[in-house]
Amino acid sequence: MDRIRIVGGARLNGTIPISGAKNAALPLMIASLLTDETLTLANLPRLADVALLKRILGNHGVDMTVSGKRIGDGDLAGETVQLTARTIVDTTAPYELVSKMRASFWVIGPLLAREHFAKVSLPGGCAIGTRPVDLFLMALEQLGAEIEIEAGYVVARAPNGLRGAHVDFPKVTVGATHVTMMAATLAKGETVITNAAREPEIVDLAECLIKMGAKITGAGTSTIRIEGVDRLHGAWHEVMPDRIEAGTYAMAVAMTGGDVLLEGARYDTLARPLEILTEVGAEVTPTNEGIRIYRNGADLKPVDVTTEPFPGFPTDLQAQLMALLCRAQGTSHIRETIFENRFMHVQELARFGAEIHLDGQNATVVGVPALKGAPVMATDLRASVSLVIAGLAAEGETMVNRVYHLDRGFERLEDKLSRCGATIERIAG
Numbered sequence: 025m026d027r028i029r030i031v032g033g034a035r036l037n038g039t040i041p042i043s044g045a046k047n048a049a050l051p052l053m054i055a056s057l058l059t060d061e062t063l064t065l066a067n068l069p070r071l072a073d074v075a076l077l078k079r080i081l082g083n084h085g086v087d088m089t090v091s092g093k094r095i096g097d098g099d100l101a102g103e104t105v106q107l108t109a110r111t112i113v114d115t116t117a118p119y120e121l122v123s124k125m126r127a128s129f130w131v132i133g134p135l136l137a138r139e140h141f142a143k144v145s146l147p148g149g150c151a152i153g154t155r156p157v158d159l160f161l162m163a164l165e166q167l168g169a170e171i172e173i174e175a176g177y178v179v180a181r182a183p184n185g186l187r188g189a190h191v192d193f194p195k196v197t198v199g200a201t202h203v204t205m206m207a208a209t210l211a212k213g214e215t216v217i218t219n220a221a222r223e224p225e226i227v228d229l230a231e232c233l234i235k236m237g238a239k240i241t242g243a244g245t246s247t248i249r250i251e252g253v254d255r256l257h258g259a260w261h262e263v264m265p266d267r268i269e270a271g272t273y274a275m276a277v278a279m280t281g282g283d284v285l286l287e288g289a290r291y292d293t294l295a296r297p298l299e300i301l302t303e304v305g306a307e308v309t310p311t312n313e314g315i316r317i318y319r320n321g322a323d324l325k326p327v328d329v330t331t332e333p334f335p336g337f338p339t340d341l342q343a344q345l346m347a348l349l350c351r352a353q354g355t356s357h358i359r360e361t362i363f364e365n366r367f368m369h370v371q372e373l374a375r376f377g378a379e380i381h382l383d384g385q386n387a388t389v390v391g392v393p394a395l396k397g398a399p400v401m402a403t404d405l406r407a408s409v410s411l412v413i414a415g416l417a418a419e420g421e422t423m424v425n426r427v428y429h430l431d432r433g434f435e436r437l438e439d440k441l442s443r444c445g446a447t448i449e450r451i452a453g
């Protein structure tokens with residue numbers, strides 16, 4: 025298993041190109057199941073999750089060709105991939121694949137809409153909470169599907185096709201909003217989703233579906249309207265930049281000090297976390313090329329933050345912010361409201377000498393004057409990268425074990441950071 029070795033203490037200076045967003049790329053790739061024509065996706069990040077989804081889609085009959093420019097080993101640009109689901113050859117998404125990544129469950133929407141049948145294993149993914157799928161099933165039932173759970177699989181049937189309906193989510197869910205939106209594109213009549221997720225990745229998917237011929241309005245607001253059409257066609261779409269990757273590097277620069285341009289990052293997708301970073305003591309400047317983050321040696325200030333659905337502070341940046349606050353002068357409070365078990369980085373951050381107290385969904389972070397490098401273990405994707413951030417700012421050597429979590433969501437992390445002056449390397453093993 026690969027490990028990442030870091031020698032902390034260097035300031036970060038330079039440019040970090042931001043990759044295509046994992047959490048947009050996955051639903052966009054899944055949308056290829058909705059049409060027998062070619063969906064071309066540009067700026068697809070080279071990530072373990074994208075590779076796994078290629079296998080899952082291949083199993084359903086999606087042909088994939090890579091046509092993007094690759095300039096060489098040092099190239100940081102994403103891939104352009106053409107996905108063509110001429111016919112769906114298998115409507116089952118098996119346990120062996122779906123259990124590895126939660127988003128693969130989302131194939132249920134397009135398969136059901138196009139084939140009127142889907143058998144999809146209950147999902148896996150990051151161990152950050154129980155993560156049920158009841159709201160997906162509720163929405164698909166409202167669109168007319170008959171659903172049964174058989175031996176760990178969701179079996180969904182819509183013999184006469186799906187029909188438009190009012191789907192009112194009792195809580196904001198990104199995944200179920202994606203799936204309902206995709207399924208409703210081919211349903212008969214109008215679907216109205218209320219209390220829909222407003223995340224930028226929902227907007228990115230809606231924009232792609234519209235290019236494919238879907239009739240969707242309101243994506244990015246709490247009410248999305250979809251007028252079903254008979255068929256969708258091919259399209260070209262560029263995956264939006266990854267706001268979580270950009271936010272992660274922003275936290276890293278705020279912690280180590282330095283001056284970094286996050287190339288391609290979009291301020292509108294990161295307004296709340298960047299506002300928090302400003303409160304903490306970093307300088308944040310949106311530019312034509314992206315977002316510039318600067319901090320000199322000034323003290324970091326403590327803050328109180330609650331994770332919330334977009335446009336609130338994202339749960340996917342909570343671990344990274346916590347790492348940063350370990351070095352603030354004073355006591356910060358973080359409340360996690362999205363996932364019930366997303367504090368697994370706390371015990372690992374303690375290995376650096378951090379002082380964090382947990383009480384249910386609340387963490388109290390007492391800033392310490394210095395962190396010391398340590399061997400640590402990654403437990404999930406964003407927790408892993410919080411350990412990298414802590415390691416970059418800590419004195420001495422840090423070894424991050426179980427790096428495969430990082431490879432799910434961060435493209436060439438060690439390349440991007442070492443180009444900015446960090447001492448960081450991957451040790452194959």
Ligand SMILES: CC(=O)N[C@H]1[C@@H](OP(=O)(O)OP(=O)(O)OC[C@H]2O[C@@H](n3ccc(=O)[nH]c3=O)[C@H](O)[C@@H]2O)O[C@H](CO)[C@@H](O)[C@@H]1O
Nearest residue numbers: 047127155156157158159160196197198199200340362363
């Ligand atoms: C691939 C992807 O895009 N993953 C993101 C997506 O995950 P994901 O789409 O899985 O997260 P959701 O927005 O659905 O989850 C929000 C909350 O709703 C609950 N819930 C969800 C569905 C359901 O049927 N029943 C239910 O109770 C979840 O357990 C959680 O407590 O949004 C999360 C919240 O921004 C992010 O942390 C993940 O990175």
Ligand SMILES: C=C(OP(=O)(O)O)C(=O)O
Nearest residue numbers: 126127149150340405406
């Ligand atoms: C939790 C995440 O991913 P997933 O929903 O795929 O587990 C994440 O991207 O932080």
